[in-house]
Amino acid sequence: MNCRTADELFTAYVDGELGTDTETSLAAHLEVCNTCRLEVEVEESVKRMVSDRLQHIPAPVGLKSRVCAALAEEEEHRPWWHEISRRVRRHPRQIVGALAALFLVAAVGILSTVLEPEPPALAARLMRHHADCAVQFATDKPLTVKSWFQSQGIDVADTPSSLAPFEYSLIGAHICEMLHQNAAYMVYRHQGKEVSICRVDGIPVDLQKLEHVDYGSARFYTVTYGNSNLVMWQEKESVFAIVGQVKSEDLMAMAAETRIL
Amino acid sequence: MHDFDRTDDANEDFQTTALVHMDALFNSAVRMTGNVADAEDLVQETFLKAFRFFARFRKDSNCLAWLFKIMKNSYINRFRQKSREPATVSIDAGLPGQEGTFLETPGHEMEPADSMYSRILDDEVEDAVRSLPEEFKLVVLLSDVEGMQYREIADVLGCPVGTVRSRLSRGRSHLRKHLQSYARELGYLEKDTGR
Ligand SMILES: [Zn+2]
Ligand SMILES: [Zn+2]
Numbered sequence: 481m482n483c484r485t486a487d488e489l490f491t492a493y494v495d496g497e498l499g500t501d502t503e504t505s506l507a508a509h510l511e512v513c514n515t516c517r518l519e520v521e522v523e524e525s526v527k528r529m530v531s532d533r534l535q536h537i538p539a540p541v542g543l544k545s546r547v548c549a550a551l552a553e554e555e556e557h558r559p560w561w562h563e564i565s566r567r568v569r570r571h572p573r574q575i576v577g578a579l580a581a582l583f584l585v586a587a588v589g590i591l592s593t594v595l596e597p598e599p600p601a602l603a604a605r606l607m608r609h610h611a612d613c614a615v616q617f618a619t620d621k622p623l624t625v626k627s628w629f630q631s632q633g634i635d636v637a638d639t640p641s642s643l644a645p646f647e648y649s650l651i652g653a654h655i656c657e658m659l660h661q662n663a664a665y666m667v668y669r670h671q672g673k674e675v676s677i678c679r680v681d682g683i684p685v686d687l688q689k690l691e692h693v694d695y696g697s698a699r700f701y702t703v704t705y706g707n708s709n710l711v712m713w714q715e716k717e718s719v720f721a722i723v724g725q726v727k728s729e730d731l732m733a734m735a736a737e738t739r740i741l
Numbered sequence: 742m743h744d745f746d747r748t749d750d751a752n753e754d755f756q757t758t759a760l761v762h763m764d765a766l767f768n769s770a771v772r773m774t775g776n777v778a779d780a781e782d783l784v785q786e787t788f789l790k791a792f793r794f795f796a797r798f799r800k801d802s803n804c805l806a807w808l809f810k811i812m813k814n815s816y817i818n819r820f821r822q823k824s825r826e827p828a829t830v831s832i833d834a835g836l837p838g839q840e841g842t843f844l845e846t847p848g849h850e851m852e853p854a855d856s857m858y859s860r861i862l863d864d865e866v867e868d869a870v871r872s873l874p875e876e877f878k879l880v881v882l883l884s885d886v887e888g889m890q891y892r893e894i895a896d897v898l899g900c901p902v903g904t905v906r907s908r909l910s911r912g913r914s915h916l917r918k919h920l921q922s923y924a925r926e927l928g929y930l931e932k933d934t935g936r
Contacts, residue, residue: 491910495884497891526913529924530885533866539767543781547763547788551755554789 481509486516494523618652625653625666636666636679643668644737646730648675675724675734680712687712687719695732702728711735758798759791762805766812769882771862773816775871787812806889809897813879869919877912884909 486509492498493506510517619625622639629636642649648668665678690701690712703710709728712721713735722731766787770780790811791798798807862871870881883889883897884905895902917924 491906491913492891495891495906495909497906522917523910523913525924526917526920527885529866529920530870530881530916531888533864534772534870534882534886536764536886537768537771537862539763539784540777540781543767543784544760544763546781547760547785550785550789551752551792554792555752 481505483509483513483516486510486513487519490516490520490523493520494527620650622650625650628653639666640738643670643675643734645733646670648673648734673725675722675726675731677720677722677735677738680719680721687714693732695736698736700732700735702732704728755792755795758800758804759788759795759808762808763788765805765887766808769809769879769887770812770816772867772871772882772886773875773879783812783816786815790815803893803896805887806893806896809883810899813897865923866920869916872919873912873915877908877915880905880908881912881916 486506489498489502489506493503498506510520619628620641622641625639626636639650639653648670650666651669651674652667654665654667665676667674667676669675687701690703692699692701694700698713701712703712707725708723709726709731710721710723711728711731712719714720720735722735724731763784766784767780770783770787771777774780774783787808791808794811798804870878873881879898880894883894884891889897891902891905894905898905
């Protein structure tokens with residue numbers, strides 16, 4: 481081992497994150513090399529200084545009860561209630577079932593699991609959640625977006641730099657970590673409006689329950705939620721979605737023009 | 742006190758799995774936001790989101806790392822709402838020859854808060870950590886304050902382990918530059934290495 485190869489290993493060495501073999505050969509180098517040993521000592525002291533000096537700051541006394549109160553409130557006004565009532569209006573015969581479920585199943589977790597495969601609920605979740613999502617990675621270069629997703633272990637289709645026939649241009653991407661594990665979103669913007677395309681993995685979507693429109697050779701499934709529209713389509717094994725506060729015809733046009741499909 | 746019912750199974754599960762990490766989250770939140778009020782809001786928002794998605798949380802995985810992940814996203818998001826044109830810094834997610842940018846949030850000024858907290862936070866090392874660029878700050882906090890391993894940190898940040906290591910390395914050299922003379926005073930640094 482020489483100084484250049486050693487230099488790359490200092491941080492992991494200090495943190496005890498090197499494999500045994502590498503650690504042994506680095507230790508051997510440190511025995512004989514003062515320069516490297518000094519570097520390691522400095523990094524160790526920076527680490528030690530941070531852990532010594534940064535005191536553990538406990539949460540303020542009132543915070544726990546404040547959070548619990550907010551959780552209780554959240555439980556009372558759970559969003560799934562709205563999802564159920566919307567479904568109920570469209571399918572009145574499900575009313576009895578839904579109400580029975582409500583009274584019988586008190587545990588929230590179970591209820592939301594039961595509802596998950598319902599596409600309208602899924603759409604609502606996708607959009608409500610998406611409103612919360614930040615662009616993690618800002619760039620207008622399609623190649624960079626693709627390699628970035630690949631570096632995160634997600635394979636995405638080729639990303640166009642703009643969405644024809646409108647002038648939405650690529651501004652960045654993010655990974656939706658909360659909704660499902662491997663959701664990749666490409667985000668486009670035009671005149672202050674954002675549209676994003678994502679691949680919906682990890683959640684079973686029963687597209688057949690949605691309204692559909694045949695558009696050229698493609699079949700699109702549409703959902704409206706608040707001011708937003710969601711258009712989904714099946715491609716190979718995956719379901720893709722395009723979401724935005726944009727007319728669904730426009731979303732379909734973008735989806736059809738874009739050869740992500 | 743409140744009617745978040747402890748006797749309900751799902752709620753009790755949330756209390757024992759997630760809410761127990763409140764101190765750890767607050768501890769980092771206060772360094773991320775730079776003030777107690779914003780840190781409280783951030784922690785509350787984190788638990789609300791976690792509660793909504795708790796059914797999706799795999800019970801055998803690391804809840805603290807999951808909570809940190811939610812908190813990190815909420816924090817980025819909050820900042821994004823505050824500023825229309827965020828500054829950007831170079832990406833170092835391991836893309837050779839690729840140009841890209843990550844959101845960078847500016848260091849917030851400390852607000853005069855509760856005196857106990859301001860006394861703790863009024864410290865040169867605290868200052869140096871707080872003024873680290875965002876992409877390094879959280880890594881340093883998770884590693885050197887929370888004692889997390891690279892793999893857990895990678896999980897929180899959603900990046901490869903190699904990226905954790907390189908950000909930590911760069912974060913520490915930032916600190917080293919800022920704290921060199923101070924560290925020598927305190928006896929943390931014996932000699933000058935002239936790097
Ligand atoms: Zn050497
Ligand atoms: Zn998301």
